[in-house]
Amino acid sequence: MLARAENVINASLLAAIAGPAYALVYWMLGQELAALEILAASLVMLLAPPILRLSGSIALARDLYLSALFFNLVWLSWFLGGIHSPTASWLLTAPVVAMFLGGPACALAWLAMSCVAAAALWGLPAFGLLAPPLPEGPVLDMPLLYLVCDLGLFVVVLGFVLLFELTKTEGFVRLQSAMATINELAIRDELTGCHNRRFLLGLVEREKERSDxxxxxxxxxxFDIDFFKRINDTYGHGAGDQVLRSFAQAVKGEIRASDAFGRYGGEEFLLMLPETPVPDALVLAERVRIATAGLRCATGTGAEDGGGHDAELITLTVSVGVAAYRPGEPSAHTIARADEALYLAKALGRNRVQCHESDEGLPALLPDSRPGAEGGTGCDQLTGLLSRKLLRERLRDAMRRASGNRRLVALLLLNINGFKEINHALGCEAGDALLSQAGQAIRQCLRATDSVGRWSGDEFIALLEDLVFASDAQAVAEKILDRFGLPLVVGGRECFVTLAVGVALYPAADCDLDALLRRADSAMRGAKRMGENSVQVYSGDWAQPQSERMALKNGLRDALAQGQLFLEYQPQVDLATRRVVGVEALLRWQHPEYGLVAPGRFIPLAEETGMIVPIGDWALRTACLQNRAWRAAGLPEIKTAVNLSARQLKEPALLARVLAILRETGMPARCLDLEITEGMLIEDLDANCALMNQLRQAGVLVSIDDFGTGYSSLNYLSELPVDILKMDGLFVRRLAARAGTGTDGGSRDGRSYALAEAIVAMAHRLGLNVIAEAVETPEQLADLCAMGCDVAQGYLFARPLPPAGVAAMLARQGGVDVEAGAGARAGANGGTAPLVLH
Structure with a gap:
């Protein structure tokens, strides 16, 4: 739209230049009337930019310009002799200019008008209806006029094309800049400005391939900033963030342009040094350590913040672990060995650089007294995690520290259920790959300060230090189980894995290292007896009640059978008309014991147990019935969006079930919008594209949900057959967070606005509509309207509503009087949800 607005201005500039020049030519030829008409038409064309500025309507300014241009050409052609006049060929310029100002549809309309004008110029004299007037003044030199007109036509058309091509190029430059902004934000850690973990690991993987x-x-x-948790606890998270930023800047000042540096997690940072042997890496790491020791970070509580006293200065130190890549090994193994070296550096007193013992380096930096210094004992060769021996050493050290600081240590023993059957079915090589993936999945669920290793064949141990409450350990265990609700991909095949997790805590009475391990093993066996994906915390008398997680998991089937599930609907509002054009169906569970259970608590459990498939069918059927009930009550037609889960998407009969539900409920396919998250879509891109194509051929709309939070790569977007892109609420909230702060001139001038605007522009370029989620403030709404977003939903418009609440909104905006009656009461929740407006 901006390019077309600039095209209107460019066209007016051409009229300002070419119009007077041609008027002068006609004046010199003695045709004063024609010259005056050209000047008058040019003046009207010059009104297009002010009209555009005052009205904000590109269409109005464009049509004013084209009308003046068209009138000018038709009048001149008629005045100079009709269809045989030298200006008749100029009628071609109207549709050409219309193409640049308004696109193909506009060009076709003006082409039709030009054809009608040409037919009139020929037909009126030919049938004797009306003859062109003879121009007054001297006899025209027609060959000269033909030459002038032909040359003018070539020059003007060329001028239009060049100016409009320049505008288009500038538009693509802007789009490229916006895409560069998106890419920059996708690869950068927002807090420190250095690379984020995902992008950094990708760089490491590419360097590994080059090295091989x-x-x-x-x-x-x-790198690990020493005692960072103490800094956070003492001075607050604001000071901790400042420490992270200062450290990142210090490292950037010491490394080379070819090095890759980023935030690995929490207070840990990873530095990759290409084409660098160990001795040089140790020298550079020592240089960073010295630079860090010279940093002084203000706590932010001084007089400048209104604290009334001088700000304290935080002194930093850093511990560093260094490891060299070994040709052919997975990059995760190299990182694991660097982690081992880092652990040893911290165990030996912190604020030091330590190299992995089996790498070539400077012998003086490798202490002989290191526990387990024999080569190869610190790293499990299959998974790249800590070995059994090093795990025992870390556990011993953690128990000693826990006895001193009175903080809890949790030992999690995780066992893969049915691994022997998996190994037998897939083969030993695939089994090894599954173990490696499982180990990395567990590692990703833990803090950077936690330890994880392979304990035995299909068992892993996670060691959690510095816990405040015993419930923290169970929360981490359940987070790991939630991760394993998603499949692992082994040999191109998806494999769902379940775990049994035993948890043992220390300090505890009569408990040493071996006793703690036995307790974790006993708890893990108790978890196995409870069923798949279970957690058991060790209790001496085993009188501990079943966890809430297990109760919810077991209650899902009853929830569906006993009508405990219900739907609420959040309205979606068209930003141009401010009318409700759709709703998103949101699943709710009213548990008889736990009350209203949040979807984030029970939907992962439904995924694990497979109950998400029948629950998803129920939700889809319920939403379709409710949509039909609204329409039967005389309310305006709207679309209903329903989320699809990962497990549903993998069901081979999904397409048939969706179409069967549409037939059964009588809901038009055009009113159903199936929402799928971007992460789920690209797990199996070819199969999902085929499924979405079939859904769209049946008339169903398909949306990408939570866009921008799953995958930073955007190349796959052009391949996905979708209709709608849902911008995640994260981008909308950032608009509000930055608005009015004065740090960047308000949201519209900031990077947050630029990123959201780029997403909207990109989606429109791809022919997609955009729905913004989580709109809560008028400032967010104003920004979204300014960037051309199509639809929005959020608390600013309405919270999730029961069916009757949606019906009331639709009735108010449509002027519909919905009476209580059988048709209005055809609720979708088993026929019990009322639709009537009271």
Missing amino acids: RSARPFCLCL
């Missing part, structure tokens, strides 16, 4: 091809060495350095 060319045998070039490279090293990894893992």
Whole structure:
């Protein structure tokens, strides 16, 4: 739209230049009337930019310009002799200019008008209806006029094309800049400005491939800011954030342009040094350590913040672990060895650089007294995690620290259920790959300060230190189980894995290291007896009640059978008309014991147990019945959006079930919008594209949900057959967070606005509508309207409503009087949800 607005201005500039020049030519030829008409038409064309500025309507300014241009050409052609006049060919310029100002549809309309004008110029004299007037003044030199007109036509058309091509190029430059902003935000850690973990690991993987091809060495350095948790607890998270930023800037000042540096997690940072042997890596790491020791970070509580006293200065130190890449090994193994070296650096007193013992380096930096210093004992060769021996050493150290600081240590023993059957079915090689993936999945669920290793064949141990409450350990265990609700991909096949988790806590009475391990094992066996994906915390008398998680998991089937599930609907509002055009169906569970259970608590459990498939069918059927009930009550037609889960998407009969529910409920396919998150879509891109194509061929709309939070790569977007892109609420909330702060001139001038605007522009370029989620403030709404967003939903318009609440909104905006009656009471929740407006 901006490009077309600029095209209107460019066209007016051409009229300002070319109009007087041609008027002068006609004046010199003695045709004063024609010259005056050209000047008058040019003046009207010059009114287009002010009209555009005052009205904000590109269409109004464009049509004013084209009408003046068209009138000018038709009048001149008629005045100079009709269809045989030298200006008749100029009628071609109207549709050409219309193409640049308004697109193909506009060009076709003006082409039709030009054809009608040409037919009139020929037909009126030919049938004797009306003859062109003879121009007054001297006899025209027609060959000269033909030459002038032909040259003018070529020059003007060329001028239009060049100016409009320039405008289009500038538009693409802006789009490229916006895409660069998106890419920059996708690869950067928002707090520190350095690379984020995902992008950094990708760089490491590419360097590994280059190293395997060319045998070039490279090293990894893992940094951990010493006592960072104490800084956070003492001075607050604001001071902690400032420490992270200062450290990142200090490292950037010491490394080379070819090095890759980023935030690995929490207070840990990873540095990749391409083409660097161990001795050089140790020298550079030591340089960073010294630079860090010289940093002084203000706590932010001084007089400048109104604290009334001088700000304290925080002194920083950093521990560093260095490991060299070994040709052919997974990059995760190299990182694990750097982590081992880092752990040893912290165990030996912190504020030091430590190299992994089996790498070549400077012998003086490798202490002989290191526990387990024999080569190869610190890293499990299959998974790259800590070995059994090093796990015992870390556990011993953690128990000693826990006895001193009175904080809890939790030992989680995780066992893969039915691994022997998986190994037998897929083969030993696939079984090894599954173990490696399972280990990395567990690692990703833990803090950077936690330890995880392979304990035995299909068992892993996670060691959690510095816990305040015993419930913290169970929360981490359940987070791991939630992660395993998603499949692992082994040999191109998806494999769902369940775990049994035993938890043992220390300090505890009569408990040493071996006793703690036995307790974790006993709890894990108790979890196995409870069923798949279960957690059991060790209790001496085993009188501990079943966890809430297990109660919810077991209650899901009863919830569906006993009508405990219900739907609420959040309205979606068209931003141009401010009318409700759709609703999103949201699943709710009213549990008889736990009350209203949040979807985030029970939907992962439904995924694990497979109950999400029948629950999803029920939700889809219920939403379709409710949509039909609204329409039967005389309310305006709207679309209903229903979310699809990962497990539903993998069901081979999903398409048939969706179409059967549409037939059964009588809901038009055009009113159903199926929402699928971007992460789920690209797990199996080809199969999902085929499914979405079939859904769209049946008339069903398909949306990408939570866009922008799953995958930073945007190349797949052009391949996905979808209709709607739902911008995640994260981007909308950032608009509000930055608005009015004065740090960047308000939201509209900030990066947050630029990113959201780029998403909207990109979606429109791809022919997609955009729905913004979580709109809560008028400032957010104003920004979304300014950037051209199509639809929005959020608390600013309405919270999720029962069916009757939606019906009331639709009735108010449509002027419909919905009476209580059988048709209005055809609620969708088993026929019990009323639709009537009271």
